[in-house]
Amino acid sequence: QVTDTLAKESPSSPSYDWFQTDSLVTIVIYTKQKDINLDSVIVDHRDDSFRAETVIKDYSYLVHVALSHEIQEDFSVLVVENVGKIEIVLKKKENTSWKRLGHPQENHNSIIPKKDTGLFYRKCQLVSKEDVTHDTKLFCLMLPPSTHLQVPVGQHVYLKLPITGTEIVKPYTPVSDSLFSEFKEPVLPNNIYIYFLIKIYPAGFFTPELDHLQIGDYVSVSNPEGNFIISQLQELEDLFLLAAGTGFTPMVKVLNYALTNIPSLRKVKLMFFNKTEDDIIWRSQLEKLAFKDKRFEVEFVLSAPTSEWSGKQGYISPALLSEFLKRSSDTSKVLICLCGPTPFTEQGMKMLHDLNFSKDEIHSFTA
Ligand code: FAD
Ligand code: NAD
DSSP states (O other): HHHHHHHHSOOOOOOEEEOOOOOOOEEEEEOSSSSSTSSSSSEEEEETEEEEEETTTTEEEEEEEEEESEEEHHHHHHHHEGGTTEEEEESSSSSOOOOOOOEEOOOTTTTEEEEGGGOEEEEEEEEEEEEOOOEEEEEEEEEEETTEEOTTTTOOOEEEEEEEEEEEEEEEEEEETTTTTTOOSSSOOOEEEEEEEEEOOOOOSSSSHHHHTTTTTTEEEOBBBEEEEEGGTTTTEEEEEEEEEGGGHHHHHHHHHHHOOOOOOEEEEEEEEEEEEOTTTTTTHHHHHHHHOTTTTEEEEEEOOTTTOOSEEEEEEEEHHHHOOOOOSSSOEEEEEEEHHHHHHHHHHHHHHTTTOGGGGEEEEHH
């Protein structure tokens, strides 16, 4: 009975095959889906273990083997989007003929609900750390060459560090290195750097430890998670972003993606809530972007401003929202994204419902 239900709900069964030349081994995954891209597959090669996880809707299809022969560290991943085919090209260490790909490992060649796959981690090296505000830093981590992983727009990962003998895990949302970085879909392969904007809380459990890492030290990074679906942006005309503090982080890629890839887009407005001017992340970049791209507007709202502040003040409120959320036409397709401290997000959601925005027009980022 359970198997029957699964079979009905899970996507039509993916499969894989492999072939070789003297120097290469190519693994081909047939997803039988059209909406597959370079974000859909996560590949890790460690010692002799090779693991490729293909995310298809709420399911993961795994190719997981102990390879029969040694391969070189780097490999390439190609996706033929219109037929949903993924090719992973491995380089043999020695030009011998392989009789088999390898021994099956856990969940090899099976499709399982994504929530049951568990978080898979790889160790990434801290490459740089830059001050952004008095307490927020831009961290750059480098993926190992034996990993292919791209974090989809709107998704987060978990970072893991051993702290006093226990492994501690917290979620963080990757950003681009700046608001002006090139953003093309599909993202080029070999994208080995992941950037994070992280606020350090002196009394916090995890962030002081992260801040103590030296360049060259390692942090474990999980596979991506999250329920933002990029197709929510298709044919969008008005995009409203309501961010508080580091709740700005998911907005970075959403903003970049929408401005670059959504031709129907007329307007993107960010309302950015912070305590003081000193807390505003990437303020000058936001102002420059608004100057450069007339579709984009930014408004800062401070909850603890100094007496010199002449802009908007206070917490999120119906008055602020009804003034800010003006559609470019009565029928325009709208999306409102919301992210920040839990009370901010909860109050904001309620206010948006009271303003008659429908569920489909609102996305809140949470864990
Ligand atoms: P914590 O130990 O959790 O403490 C945080 C603050 O609360 C400190 O000031 C601490 O003193 C105070 N505090 C702790 N416990 C109590 C208590 N019982 N009573 C009163 N005060 C208390 N953060 C980012 O900076 N960047 C991101 O991109 C980002 N992305 C996220 C994505 C998701 C999906 C989620 C859910 C969260 C994200 N966060 C992000 C937040 C992040 O996961 C951590 O919560 C944050 O870094 C704090 O971790 P910490 O262990 O250092 O602090
Ligand atoms: P902060 O304490 O600096 O506050 C920023 C602003 O949030 C304030 O100026 C205020 O406008 C608003 N705010 C704070 N408390 C509020 C309350 N009780 N009611 C209404 N509005 C309130 O924020 P921070 O320290 O940068 O924290 C950011 C939060 O965003 C964290 O809780 C973090 O976990 C969360 N976050 C979540 C995600 C996600 O779920 N995807 C991603 C990034 C950050």
